[in-house]
Amino acid sequence: MRAPKILRRVLALALLSVAGIIGMLLVDSGWDWAFFALAALPLAVGGWCYGVERH
Amino acid sequence: MNTATPAGNSGPGRWFRFNLWLHRWTSLIATIPFLVLCLTGTVLIFHEEIDEALGTVPVSQHAAGTPQRPASESIANVLAAYPGERVLSTGVDPEHHPGVMLVVTGPRDAESFEDAKVRFTDLVTAQPVGDPDPGMTFTGLLLELHAEWFLGPAGELVGALIALLVFLSLLSGIVVYAPYVRRIAFGVLRRGRGARLLQLDLHNFIGAMVLGWALVVTVTGFLLGFNSVAIGIWQMTELGPLRAEARRLEPVDARHPPVDVDRAYAIAQAAAPQGWTVSTMIYPLTEFSTPRHYTALLVGSEGVDERLFRVVIVDAKTGEVPIVPRVPGYIKLISLSQPLHFGDYGGLALKLLWTACTWLTLFITANGAWLWWDRRRKRQPLPDGVPA
Numbered sequence: 001m002r003a004p005k006i007l008r009r010v011l012a013l014a015l016l017s018v019a020g021i022i023g024m025l026l027v028d029s030g031w032d033w034a035f036f037a038l039a040a041l042p043l044a045v046g047g048w049c050y051g052v053e054r055h
Numbered sequence: 056m057n058t059a060t061p062a063g064n065s066g067p068g069r070w071f072r073f074n075l076w077l078h079r080w081t082s083l084i085a086t087i088p089f090l091v092l093c094l095t096g097t098v099l100i101f102h103e104e105i106d107e108a109l110g111t112v113p114v115s116q117h118a119a120g121t122p123q124r125p126a127s128e129s130i131a132n133v134l135a136a137y138p139g140e141r142v143l144s145t146g147v148d149p150e151h152h153p154g155v156m157l158v159v160t161g162p163r164d165a166e167s168f169e170d171a172k173v174r175f176t177d178l179v180t181a182q183p184v185g186d187p188d189p190g191m192t193f194t195g196l197l198l199e200l201h202a203e204w205f206l207g208p209a210g211e212l213v214g215a216l217i218a219l220l221v222f223l224s225l226l227s228g229i230v231v232y233a234p235y236v237r238r239i240a241f242g243v244l245r246r247g248r249g250a251r252l253l254q255l256d257l258h259n260f261i262g263a264m265v266l267g268w269a270l271v272v273t274v275t276g277f278l279l280g281f282n283s284v285a286i287g288i289w290q291m292t293e294l295g296p297l298r299a300e301a302r303r304l305e306p307v308d309a310r311h312p313p314v315d316v317d318r319a320y321a322i323a324q325a326a327a328p329q330g331w332t333v334s335t336m337i338y339p340l341t342e343f344s345t346p347r348h349y350t351a352l353l354v355g356s357e358g359v360d361e362r363l364f365r366v367v368i369v370d371a372k373t374g375e376v377p378i379v380p381r382v383p384g385y386i387k388l389i390s391l392s393q394p395l396h397f398g399d400y401g402g403l404a405l406k407l408l409w410t411a412c413t414w415l416t417l418f419i420t421a422n423g424a425w426l427w428w429d430r431r432r433k434r435q436p437l438p439d440g441v442p443a
Binding site: 006007009010011013014015016017018021022024025026027028032036039040042043045046049050052053 | 264400
């Protein structure tokens with residue numbers, strides 16, 4: 001993958017995480033898990049990439 | 056984020072070198088205080104659970120729905136138990152402290168909350184419960200260190216400065232990270248090629264993962280650093296005119312106002328917008344009220360309103376509501392910053408996410424400092440006679 005694309009994805013993940021963290025506070029409980037998933041997305045993607053790299 | 060060898064055929068540009076310098080020094084200056092913030096922050100994420108386990112806040116032994124005694128009876132019992140004190144405010148928090156009333160007291164002539172103590176009464180019996188001489192709690196002590204560095208309101212500004220340094224470190228880290236990803240894919244850790252490369256990869260990889268969370272926590276930490284300043288401005292701009300007006304009126308006995316606290320609650324509740332409940336009643340003659348008026352704080356019942364508050368002023372002599380002051384945007388922003396900073400609004404799952412991100416950030420703060428120290432050590436010339 002080309003570098004600008006990776007950087008854009010890293011920044012997009014960070015922004016999605018910010019949206020998830022703020023969304024969870026602002027929006028009522030029905031969407032909590034969706035927003036939590038967004039907030040935790042960078043860790044999940046990082047963990048997945050790390051797993052792929054290890055194998 | 057860090058890089059050892061910036062990419063580019065003609066060497067690093069000025070913009071890159073400036074950001075590398077900014078990233079290095081903002082991070083290094085903030086390292087020690089930030090480590091303290093991460094450690095205390097981790098404990099404070101679980102402050103509710105810790106307070107409960109340590110029995111900091113007494114719990115009512117009566118079942119929910121048992122008829123409750125009037126609040127004024129609780130106040131009278133507290134004043135009888137502590138005759139040298141006055142009540143500064145009362146409050147209820149059914150979600151976190153069900154069945155008990157929080158009565159904040161201070162020395163008889165106190166107007167400030169600085170030397171305040173929190174007493175508790177059982178809402179069913181109106182009798183004082185819990186530790187009769189509560190000192191600083193464990194989480195209270197950590198919060199004072201985390202938020203104020205034991206320096207009072209001035210310490211909040213120190214916290215804001217640290218947050219600003221970390222924020223600059225994050226932004227410059229993104230710039231420094233850009234050339235790094237041209238060579239090293241996201242998630243790749245170069246093992247077996249020396250400790251420095253592995254630590255560098257870990258620093259960049261983990262930094263990229265926690266970037267969004269760290270931006271939220273540093274921006275909200277910066278805003279929270281201006282909490283006392285914002286309240287001071289609010290006191291001057293919103294409460295100031297009312298205080299000037301109150302000075303022309305006859306003051307009330309702040310220990311025993313003519314309109315008792317139960318009536319003040321009822322009056323404030325009647326003036327409250329739908330969905331808002333009186334949570335705290337600040338007595339007359341304090342830094343947040345006038346010599347003549349109660350200040351009632353209201354909280355919303357759902358959504359984001361639960362994190363905000365509104366204010367109703369109640370005349371402690373006539374029972375009139377002279378004004379419902381507006382809560383300015385900057386106070387709302389700071390109010391919303393608190394949950395976003397501590398991550399205590401989304402249950403255990405969010406607290407665990409906050410803990411994971413805090414520890415990962417703690418790690419990259421320490422390993423970033425190690426990367427700087429290691430590079431500096433290798434640059435220093437070896438003494439004569441020592442093999443390289």
